[in-house]
Amino acid sequence: MIAAGPPPPSRPGRWGLRAGALILLLLGLLSVLAPVLSPYDPTFESPAGLSALGEPLDPGAAGHLLGTDPKGRDLLSRILHGGRVTFLAALVAVAAATVAGLTIGMLAAFSAPRLGGLLMRAADIGLAIPGLLLAAAITAVLGRGVTSLIVGLAGVFWAPLARVTYGQAVVIRQRPFIEAARVVGAGPLFTIVRHVLPHVFPVVVAYAALSVGWAALFESSLGFLGAGVQEPTPSIGAMLGCCLIFYRSHPGLILFPTLYLGVLVAAANLVGEGLRRPTEEGR
Amino acid sequence: MTRYLAGRLGSMVITLWLIATAGFILVELIPGDPARSLAGPSASATSLESIRQAYGFDDPLVVRYPAAMARLATGDLGYSFSRSEPVAQVLARSLPPTLLLTALAFAAELAIGIPLALWVVSRPGRRADRLLVAAAGASSAVPAFLVGLILIYLFAFQLGWFPLGGAASARAYVLPVLSLAVPFGLVLARLLRTTLLEEEDQAYVAFALARGEPPWSVRIRHQLPNALLPLFSVLALDFAGLFSSVAVVEVAFSMPGLGVDLFNALRRLDTALIVGIGLVGGALVALVNLVADVAVILVDPRARR
Amino acid sequence: MAVAAGEILRGVDLTVHRGEIVGVVGESGSGKSTLGLAIVGLLGRGRKVTGGEVRWEGEVIVSRDHDRTAPLRGTRIGFIPQDPFTSFDPLRRVGPQVGRALQIHRGLERSEAREAMLQWLAALGVPDPEEAAHRFPHQLSGGMLQRAAIAATLCTEPDLVVADEPTTALDVLVRVQVAAAFIRLVHERGTALVIVTHDLGMLGRVADRVAAMYAGRTVEHGPTTVVLDEPRHPYLDALLASTVSMTGDAERLRVIAGQPPPLPGSFDPCAFAPRCPRADQLCREEVPRYPWPAPVGAACHHPLRGEP
Secondary structure, three states: OEEEOOOOOOOOOHHHHHHHHHHHHHHHHHHHOHHHHOOOOOOOOOHHHEOOOOOEOOOOEOOEOOOEOOOOOEHHHHHHHHHHHHHHHHHHHHHHHHHHHHHHHHHHHHOOHHHHHHHHHHHHHHHHOOHHHHHHHHHHHHOOOHHHHHHHHHHHHHHHHHHHHHHHHHHHHOOHHHHHHHHOOOOHHHHHHHHHHHHHHHHHHHHHHHHHHHHHHHHHHHHHHOOOOOOOOOOHHHHHHHHHHHOOOOOHHHHHHHHHHHHHHHHHHHHHHHHHHHHHHOO | OHHHHHHHHHHHHHHHHHHHHHHHHHHHHOOOOHHHHHHOOOOOHHHHHHHHHHHOOOOOHHHHHHHHHHHHHOOOOOEEOOOOEEHHHHHHHHHHHHHHHHHHHHHHHHHHHHHHHHHHHHOOOOHHHHHHHHHHHHHOOOOHHHHHHHHHHHHHHHOOOOOOOOOOOOHHHHHHHHHHHHHHHHHHHHHHHHHHHHHHOOHHHHHHHHOOOOHHHHHHHHHHHHHHHHHHHHHHHHHHHHHHHHHHHHHHOOOOOHHHHHHHHHHHOOHHHHHHHHHHHHHHHHHHHHHHHHHHHHHOHHHOO | OOOOOOEEEOOOOOOOOOOOEEEEEOOOOOOHHHHHHHHOOOOOOOEEEOOOEEEEOOEEEEEOOOEOOOOOEOOOEEEEOOOHHHOOOOOOOHHHHHHHHHHHHOOOOHHHHHHHHHHHHHHOOOOOHHHHHHOOHHHOOHHHHHHHHHHHHHOOOOOEEEEEOOOOOOOHHHHHHHHHHHHHHHHHHOOEEEEEEOOHHHHHHHOOEEEEEEOOEEEEEEEHHHHHHOOOOHHHHHHHHOOOOOOOOHHHOOOOOOOOOOOOOOOOOOOOHHHOOOOOHHHHHOOOOOOOOOOOEEOOOOOOOOOO
16 A cells, blocks of 8 residues: 655744744834933943943843943843844835836836836846945945934945845746736736735735835944944944954843844744745746 | 757846846935945045046936946946955955855755655655654744854854864854855755656656666666756846855855945945855856856756747 | 545556566556556655455565565566656666665675676667766756666666656657667567567567456466457557558558546446447446456457457
């Protein structure tokens, strides 16, 4: 007797999607409530926040659950506020990049071949420059700050999103039902919005979710290199960048922001993978 | 083949030209006086004027743009005020160590990813599989420089097996290479595991086994090359990603190279150097993509025309 | 009683003697390919043997708990796959892939294996073996590739060859040529052959015995002439009637209504009952059993003919 085994299960499935979404929601809530939850002003350099030797306080010190940073600022408050900046910057940048990428990708797939080729060429340029260097260059040129950080991140992520959109749209374009829609007299715009977009959107959203995690990672690397937001504004990257030299004596200064970042990125990955799975199986 | 190569080289030149244009636009977009941002905050009025002359900031765009492209074509990438030398000179000195580290990390990525994927695929059951997916997910949720810091903390600071930083000895390269190669290698192993499993269902695998070829031999001789083929473009992207991450890891390990240059340039807003590093990165990615495409043609007879 | 969900093959019994050609016939999805793969221990991912056994010279080589096919594969048992186009590694030249088994099992040097390989290609009617061996798989026709696949299997002169639809993927004229060359070599060397196919015409010409399969079971078995001329099982009768015969009159051509059940799946005790004109209540209540070890017979409650 020969039997077929159960279909091979693979990768985190729906539970992963749910868990990831729940964590993102929680982080979003923490971001919104950061001003309420934070015990201190994140930029307040408290004289009591440093030890007698002028060192940052260790976690568990009186009044500072996670200790303080080298300037005597409360670490918990900075993580709550800095996480908010990183999360929001990643979210806004990817949202902008998604809108741009979706528009450009669809335009490239459904406009005249020459314009389409030009648009995809531009996306290829965006892909050709190593992302971190591109983001660093953009933020450096625009000057430091949250806005230029967002522009820099969006400037990196629109290109792959345009590619993903274009790739998916080209596949859908060849499906018989598009021809059928044309035959029954549907206009091109109607066809795109009604018949193509519903097939392109899920794939793009899945990729965008993954991009949120990557954008947060980029922010941390940029902050580490000294690009991105401007002191005293906290962000995960800025906190890692400024406190790196203390990682041996005060590992908490690196550990706690990293933990926040890791949770954020892992949650975004779970959501992205979870969204990507059904669309891949559908093929 | 020659015609194909010529075509690809031509399109690479166009790509480089477009990247250069992007760099030009970026400098144009700088708010305020571009000459000031290129010359640095401490520049004297005379040096500002000479830069304004050299870049032609008083000329109209139609004159300035071709002039800028012509300068780039001759290898003149401008002057780095923070290093007080031409950008080309900085790059010529810093690129080799960075490329070396990138190449080492890439080799290590393959050395970790390929055997790991082969091992996971050869394991019955799903435990090794799940472990790999989890490890790849975890390692890609943390930036490379932090992996580096953890390695430094454990193996250099606590155990003292390796130097804390620098590039003085071969041992100094172990930790930086590992901190890049481990996360990239895990992600590669995960991708390769998927394509290996896809190949496992191919008829040629069953037929090779049916002729008595040992399973490990089928895996390495037949399955692996076929499974790697669709990953060539991914590997090209990985190389570019490694190049970016190398810059950061170099800073974490205080190794000389483009990373430290970028670090300093960003802090002092040395625009000429930043754009120069971006151009080099773009050129490298274009080159690596070309290499990947040619490699596909060399490996896959079906791709030859 | 219904057959448990998840099972592809059950109630199959087949003995092959040295030098004998046995045909296994059935529609697509009847489990006949799975049977072929099970004999060589190559069921692949996601399928396993849950019961029964395969014996080789009296010793169990495949059962629920073990698989001892590996040392026999390629040396004593050969397997010829269905689709010649996907059966060779697309990245390597055909010749070395054909001669590879000789290097592994006979310990031949590369050049010796090459000589032998070229002779085998020629024996199977490849017009220019040197040229064909130097090509990559995608550069050869299906006929040439299938000849190469047969050469790759026969070159180590196994005692038993399992061939899964060895000529189905080929054009009709090529099919006849390849089959002729293949069967001639099998006869010459006294190789036992299990040929899995739905080509009843071919079986009629070459097979000593035939087993018909339906929904993962043997429904009829016996000497070729007996089984194909005087079928007992209504399914085989219908199958024969639906086959175009070169000499018979076209009016007899019929189709079998309905579809065979998907495998794995659950169905009536007699899986053919829903499509069978002779089915009654008994067929839906009790599994019809083949009268093993009878040399001729059918697994049917209402056979068209009695025992011979």
